[in-house]
Amino acid sequence: MTTTYSGPAKLTLVDGACITGMVSLSTNQRGGLNGWSGTFRPDEITTDLRNAGEGLQLELPYDRVGTVDVTGMRKLLATQLLISLTGRSPAPF
Template identity: 60%
Template sequence: MTTYSGPARLILPDGTPFAGMASLSTNYSGGQTTWSGTFRPNQATAELQDVSDELRLELPYEQTGAVAVTGVRKFLASQVMMSLAGRGPAPF
């Protein structure tokens, strides 16, 4: 299992970036490697909470991976935690 925890940017389909912190890991099951994790944006906006697919997650050094949002839950009073499912190769 490979992991990454640190700064990241979630890029919407229209190119709008949202900075935040990501916690990601790879999973090996049935001969296949997948990746998933969470993303906590620095600012939670209504626009960001309505997204689900065709997103990119950018890590430092311009490493990017396609992701889908599988869930959004409130985190503290003014923040959200987004569950992500990676698509394709992991960027870490």
């Protein structure tokens, strides 16, 4: 099992809305496979995404899925948002 993943992903919000984007994820050195986190840069920004919190699904290629919580958001440019995520399930990468 790898300790990092960077590439395409899909974030599914609690209401079922899907947002595509790019992620950069890694396991925490001391956390084992259950300790992982990273960032998500969505292709589009919606109000629901800005209000996202806990219990979201992050889907990576090949149907690998993990549960994540949003721990922060920061504006990169006028049209880009970087979302910090923390895994709540075993790492899907």
